[in-house]
Amino acid sequence: MAVAPILSDDAAGAEALAVFDDIRAKRQTDYVNNFWRALAADPALLKATWDRLQVVMGPGSLDPLVKEMIYIAVSVTNGCSYCIHSHTAAAKAKGMTAAQHGELMAVIAMASQTNALATALQVPVDSRFLAEEERG
Amino acid sequence: MAVAPILSDDAAGAEALAVFDDIRAKRQTDYVNNFWRALAADPALLKATWDRLQVVMGPGSLDPLVKEMIYIAVSVTNGCSYCIHSHTAAAKAKGMTAAQHGELMAVIAMASQTNALATALQVPVDSRFLAEEERG
Amino acid sequence: MAVAPILSDDAAGAEALAVFDDIRAKRQTDYVNNFWRALAADPALLKATWDRLQVVMGPGSLDPLVKEMIYIAVSVTNGCSYCIHSHTAAAKAKGMTAAQHGELMAVIAMASQTNALATALQVPVDSRFLAEEERG
Amino acid sequence: MAVAPILSDDAAGAEALAVFDDIRAKRQTDYVNNFWRALAADPALLKATWDRLQVVMGPGSLDPLVKEMIYIAVSVTNGCSYCIHSHTAAAKAKGMTAAQHGELMAVIAMASQTNALATALQVPVDSRFLAEEERG
Amino acid sequence: MAVAPILSDDAAGAEALAVFDDIRAKRQTDYVNNFWRALAADPALLKATWDRLQVVMGPGSLDPLVKEMIYIAVSVTNGCSYCIHSHTAAAKAKGMTAAQHGELMAVIAMASQTNALATALQVPVDSRFLAEEERG
Amino acid sequence: MAVAPILSDDAAGAEALAVFDDIRAKRQTDYVNNFWRALAADPALLKATWDRLQVVMGPGSLDPLVKEMIYIAVSVTNGCSYCIHSHTAAAKAKGMTAAQHGELMAVIAMASQTNALATALQVPVDSRFLAEEERG
Structure with missing residues (x-):
C-alpha cells in the first residue's frame, strides 16, 4: 500500500540495475540513494530521469x-x-x-x-x- | 478599486519619496520601477523591504x-x-x-x-x- | 478555443440563471462578476460553489x-x-x-x-x- | 497543542458520528481514515466536505x-x-x-x-x- | 529586455528549425506554438523537451x-x-x-x-x- | 549532513545568544523554539528575521x-x-x-x-x- 517500494539491487530488474550501476560509476560511490530506488519500479522513467540529470547538471x-x-x-x-x-x-x-x-x-x-x-x-x-x- | 496605485513622485509622501531617492542614488538611475511605487502606499513597508533587499543582495x-x-x-x-x-x-x-x-x-x-x-x-x-x- | 466562455444572462441556462438571480438578490446588486459567469457552463458546479460560499463567508x-x-x-x-x-x-x-x-x-x-x-x-x-x- | 485531535468514535459528537457511519456504509468498510477523524472537531465542515466529495467523485x-x-x-x-x-x-x-x-x-x-x-x-x-x- | 523572444522560422537556427519541422510533421499542422518558439533560443533544451514530450504523451x-x-x-x-x-x-x-x-x-x-x-x-x-x- | 543543526545556548555564538535572550525577554518564557535555533547558524539572518517579526506582528x-x-x-x-x-x-x-x-x-x-x-x-x-x- 506504500506509494512506492524502495527497490534493493536484488529486487530491481535488469534495466533498473544497469542504471544503478551507471549511478555508481559516474558518482564513484557504492551508494544509490532512495530517489533512484523508488523510481526503479518504472525503469524507463528511471533511465530517462537519470540520463537527463547528467546532461543538465554536467559541465x-x-x-x-x-x-x-x-x-x-x-x-x-x-x-x-x-x-x-x-x-x-x-x-x-x-x-x-x-x-x-x-x-x-x-x-x-x-x-x-x-x-x-x-x-x-x-x-x-x-x-x-x-x-x-x-x-x- | 485597483489593488494598489502606482504612485508618482508627486503622489508619494515624504517618507516614500526619500526611499525613491535612495533607490535612484544606489542604482544610479532616474528610474524607479513599479514594484516600489506600488509599495509606496505603505511607506514603512516600502522602506523595510528596500533596506533589507540592499543587505541581502549586497556584497x-x-x-x-x-x-x-x-x-x-x-x-x-x-x-x-x-x-x-x-x-x-x-x-x-x-x-x-x-x-x-x-x-x-x-x-x-x-x-x-x-x-x-x-x-x-x-x-x-x-x-x-x-x-x-x-x-x- | 477559449478556456471558458463568460456567459451573459441570455446565454446562461435556466439553472445558471437562477444562481445569477440569487447572487443579485443576496448581494443587492445588478452585477454578476465573471467568475460566476465562467462557472455557468457547468450549472451544478456553479450552484454548489455559490451555495457553499454563502455558508462559509456567512455569519x-x-x-x-x-x-x-x-x-x-x-x-x-x-x-x-x-x-x-x-x-x-x-x-x-x-x-x-x-x-x-x-x-x-x-x-x-x-x-x-x-x-x-x-x-x-x-x-x-x-x-x-x-x-x-x-x-x- | 496538536493542530487537531484524531477523534475516535467515542470522542466524536453525534453529528460527526453520523458522518462516520455514512462513510462506513458508503465505502462498505469499518475503517474511517484519519482525515475524517481530524475534521470531526468541526462537524459541519466534516459533513459538508464528505457530502461534496460523494457528489464530485460519484458516477x-x-x-x-x-x-x-x-x-x-x-x-x-x-x-x-x-x-x-x-x-x-x-x-x-x-x-x-x-x-x-x-x-x-x-x-x-x-x-x-x-x-x-x-x-x-x-x-x-x-x-x-x-x-x-x-x-x- | 523581454524574458525570451518568440523566434520565427527565419530567426531560428538550423537545430531549432529541425525541431520545428518535426513538430509540424508529428502534429500534421503548419503551426508551431509560442512555447516552442520561446525555447528555441536554447536549441538543446528545445530538442530535449520536445523529444521527451513525445515519449511521455505517446501511446x-x-x-x-x-x-x-x-x-x-x-x-x-x-x-x-x-x-x-x-x-x-x-x-x-x-x-x-x-x-x-x-x-x-x-x-x-x-x-x-x-x-x-x-x-x-x-x-x-x-x-x-x-x-x-x-x-x- | 543534516540541513541545519538546532543550536543549543552553549553552541550558539554571542550574537545568536543575544537574540535568544531577546526572544526569552519579549515572550516572557525560557523556551526558544527550533526555528530560531536553526537560524542561529547565521546570526545576521537570525537577528534580521526576529527583528522584522517583532515589527510586523506587533501592535x-x-x-x-x-x-x-x-x-x-x-x-x-x-x-x-x-x-x-x-x-x-x-x-x-x-x-x-x-x-x-x-x-x-x-x-x-x-x-x-x-x-x-x-x-x-x-x-x-x-x-x-x-x-x-x-x-x-
Whole structure:
C-alpha cells in the first residue's frame, strides 16, 4: 500500500540495475540513494530521469555548485523535503560554505517575500521590462 | 478599486519619496520601477523591504549574478510574473549570457520534475542525509 | 478555443440563471462578476460553489472582514490574480483601511519568508507543538 | 497543542458520528481514515466536505480511476503528503496498474517541467488559444 | 529586455528549425506554438523537451485524453496560464466534452480544498497507507 | 549532513545568544523554539528575521489573533508543516476558539477551491476590479 517500494539491487530488474550501476560509476560511490530506488519500479522513467540529470547538471557555463544552489532554491519553493535534503548534501559536498549557505537562505527568503508582495499588489510589469518583444 | 496605485513622485509622501531617492542614488538611475511605487502606499513597508533587499543582495560570499539567478529560480517556482521580468532584466544587466540563461532554465525545469517525482512517490529521506543532527 | 466562455444572462441556462438571480438578490446588486459567469457552463458546479460560499463567508465567529483578509492571504500564496482582485475589492467594500491593507501585506510577506526559511532548513517541529496528540 | 485531535468514535459528537457511519456504509468498510477523524472537531465542515466529495467523485462522465489520478496530480503539485498516500491507495484499490502509475508519474513530471519553462520564459498565450472569447 | 523572444522560422537556427519541422510533421499542422518558439533560443533544451514530450504523451497504458486532463490538473495547481490554455485546447481537440471538462474542474477544486484541509490540520498518514514499505 | 543543526545556548555564538535572550525577554518564557535555533547558524539572518517579526506582528491596526490566522493561511497554502504547527499553537495561545479554528479551516478550503476554479477557467478580471488604476 506504500506509494512506492524502495527497490534493493536484488529486487530491481535488469534495466533498473544497469542504471544503478551507471549511478555508481559516474558518482564513484557504492551508494544509490532512495530517489533512484523508488523510481526503479518504472525503469524507463528511471533511465530517462537519470540520463537527463547528467546532461543538465554536467559541465556548462554555470558552476556545478551554482547549479546545486539553484536546485535548492526550486526545491525549497516547491516544498520538496527529500530534494532539499539531497541537494543541500550535494552542495556541501561540492564545497558550499556556511556563509554561502546563509546567503542562499537569505536570498530565497527575500525572493519569497517580494514575490508575495508583487503578487498581492498585482504590480503591472514596467514597459521597459517588456520592451523589445522580438519576433525574430 | 485597483489593488494598489502606482504612485508618482508627486503622489508619494515624504517618507516614500526619500526611499525613491535612495533607490535612484544606489542604482544610479532616474528610474524607479513599479514594484516600489506600488509599495509606496505603505511607506514603512516600502522602506523595510528596500533596506533589507540592499543587505541581502549586497556584497557577500555569493556572486551578485548568482544571487539574481537564485532569485529567478524562486520567482519562477512561485509563478511571480512581475519578479521574473524584473530579475531576468537585472540578471542580464549583470552579465548573464544566453548560454547561462539556457542552463538556468534547464536546471529549474529539472528540479521541477524531480521535485514532483520525489513528492509523488513520497520517497523517504536517506538516513545519511539526516545523520549528524547536531544539537550543539 | 477559449478556456471558458463568460456567459451573459441570455446565454446562461435556466439553472445558471437562477444562481445569477440569487447572487443579485443576496448581494443587492445588478452585477454578476465573471467568475460566476465562467462557472455557468457547468450549472451544478456553479450552484454548489455559490451555495457553499454563502455558508462559509456567512455569519459566524469570525468577522466578515477578517474572512476576506484570510481569503486574500490564500489567494496571494496561490498566485490567483482574479481572486486577489475580487477579494481585495470585497475587503475594501467591507471597510478595510489602507493601514489594515498595509499590515495584511506585511504579514503575508513575513509568513512567506519564514515559511521559506523553515522549509529550507527543514526545521523539526518542537515536541511541545506536537504534544497532546489526542486520540479521543 | 496538536493542530487537531484524531477523534475516535467515542470522542466524536453525534453529528460527526453520523458522518462516520455514512462513510462506513458508503465505502462498505469499518475503517474511517484519519482525515475524517481530524475534521470531526468541526462537524459541519466534516459533513459538508464528505457530502461534496460523494457528489464530485460519484458516477459521471469520467471514469472513477481517472478521477483518482487527477486527484493525485493535484495533490502532488500541492505537496500534500496525506492526500498522495490516501489517493494513491484509492487508485490502486480501483485497479491502477503499475504501468499506469508509472505513466501518471511521467505526465506529472513532464507537466511540472514545462510549466516551469513556460513560466520562466513568460511565454505569451498564442492568439489561437484565446480566440472565440465568447460573451454569450 | 523581454524574458525570451518568440523566434520565427527565419530567426531560428538550423537545430531549432529541425525541431520545428518535426513538430509540424508529428502534429500534421503548419503551426508551431509560442512555447516552442520561446525555447528555441536554447536549441538543446528545445530538442530535449520536445523529444521527451513525445515519449511521455505517446501511446501507453493511459488514454491520450486522460493524459491531457492530468496535464491540466498539474498546470492549474502550478498556476501556469500558458499551459492551461494550450492543454485545454489540446484536450478539446482530443474530444473532451463539456461535461468532462466540468467534472475535471470539480475534481481539481475538490482536491484543492481537501489538500488544504489535510495540510492545515496536519493529519498523520494512516498506518495502513504506510504499510508494506517494501525494501526489496 | 543534516540541513541545519538546532543550536543549543552553549553552541550558539554571542550574537545568536543575544537574540535568544531577546526572544526569552519579549515572550516572557525560557523556551526558544527550533526555528530560531536553526537560524542561529547565521546570526545576521537570525537577528534580521526576529527583528522584522517583532515589527510586523506587533501592535497595529489588525488584532494580534487576526495576524496569526493570516499567518496560518499563508503557511497552509505554502505547505509549511513547521509554521502551521507553531502558528496554530500561537493562535490558540492568543485565544483562538475551536469555532474560530473551524471557520479558519473552512475559509482556507473555500479559497483554495475557488482559486483553483478561477485559474483553471482563466477567468478575466472584471473591468470594475481594474478601474481607477491611479498613477498618482
